[in-house]
Amino acid sequence: MPEKSSPLWWLFAAISVAVYLAAMFPGTVNRRQKIWVSCGPVAGFLALTxxxxxxxxxxxxxxxxYCGMILGLALGVVGHWKALRAFMTWRAENPGKPDDEGPGIPWMLQLAFTLPIFLGGAIWYVNNH
Structure with a gap:
């Protein structure tokens, strides 16, 4: 693992964003959702800045x-694209309804584990190296 001040982290951040987009786009059903999903890495970078x-x-x-956050989100949906797509289709057809009324979201459980693990590991790394 490179030092936390290494410029290689910029490359890792770009790769993380590419992995995030590749993981999230299969679950989107329209252009508006793709734009919304694409705003995630930008919002995260602005918050980090x-x-x-x-x-x-x-x-x-x-x-x-940043890399830990983006990868944690991306890996939270890996293997659940069908369920994510069903949820996003329901979301597009029912824009005003609460999310808990929609179809089951099994990827949320996976996300609940991957995000804290990746983000926690990244915070630990930054604080100890």
């Missing part, structure tokens, strides 16, 4: 946390 600026941290040294 704001955090770095307010805490006098180097943005480069915080990139492992």
């Amino acid at each position: 704001a955090f770095s600026a307010t805490n006098d941290s180097s943005l480069n040294e915080m990139l492992p946390v």
Whole structure:
């Protein structure tokens, strides 16, 4: 694993975003959902930039946390594209209804495990290296 200040983390961040988009796009059913899913990495990067600026941290040294977050989200849906697509189809047809009224979302359980593991590991790495 490279040092947290290594410029390789920019490459890892770009690869993480590509993996995220490749994992999430099969579950979307229309253009609006694709745009919404595409905003996730941008919003995460803006939040990381704001955090770095307010805490006098180097943005480069915080990139492992960004990669952990993006990969945790991406791997939370791997293998559940059919269920995700069914949920997104229901979501497109019922825009005003709460999500818990829709079809079951088995990928949420997987997401509940992958995101904390990847994000927690990244935070541990940043704090200890």
